[in-house]
Amino acid sequence: MxxxxxxxxxxxxxxxxxxxxxxxxxxxAQEFVVVAHPSLKVDVVKQYVVQRVFLKQADRVGGVRVTPVDQSVGSAVRDAFSKRVVRQPVIEVRRYWQQQLWAGGERPPETRTSDEEVLEFVRTTPGGIGYVSAAADTFGVKVLRVK
Missing domain, CATH: 1.20.5 (Single alpha-helices involved in coiled-coils or other helix-helix interfaces)
Known part of the structure; x- marks a missing residue:
């Protein structure tokens, strides 16, 4: 040769x-887990329920009022979550929230800039629900199985 x-x-x-x-x-970086405050009574949640919670079309999971928290718009974990659970790319989710605000509807979920900040919010907010990268330390929160 x-x-x-x-x-x-x-x-x-x-x-x-x-x-x-x-x-x-x-x-x-694209894998994620859905996490909730430990007081949530369920371990498994249907995908469409989580989708509705993050679009604020539902406010309860397993009978408990929940408060969703998103990751920042540019994060890989939000991109993966939006595509797999919300079933829309982030840009479409943002467009949805712009329409909601313009029509006087719901405000989007609060955002946090890191897994650690999302985990802190979920740990300290009864009914808190969010998502973090699969590699995050989820001590002190409940990891939900989404089916």
């Missing part, structure tokens, strides 16, 4: 390995 071909092959292999090495980190 000529030297230039070997060099190109080695460079491509190095690039492929670098991309594969970063894939788990990128995937981990």
């Amino acid at each position: 000529p030297e230039s071909t070997r060099s190109r092959a080695a460079a491509l292999l190095a690039l492929a390995l670098a991309l594969l090495g970063s894939a788990p980190r990128a995937l981990a």
Whole structure:
């Protein structure tokens, strides 16, 4: 094999390995868990219920009044949550809230800028519900299974 071909092959292999090495980190940033104040009586919540809570079309889960909290607009965890649970990209969710505000409807959920801030809100707010990256330390909150 000529030297230039070997060099190109080695460079491509190095690039492929670098991309594969970063894939788990990128995937981990997109994974999330839904968390709630420990007083919430349920462990499993249907996806459409969580969707309705975050669009403020419902305010109870398992008979308990809940207060949703969102992550900041540019966060990967909010992007993943919006696509998988709310079933709309963040830009569409923002458009929904602009329409609600214009029509005099509900205000969007409060936002926090990090997993730690969301967890603090949920821990200290009876009925608090939010979402954080799967790698976050969820001590002191209830992790809900969304089905």
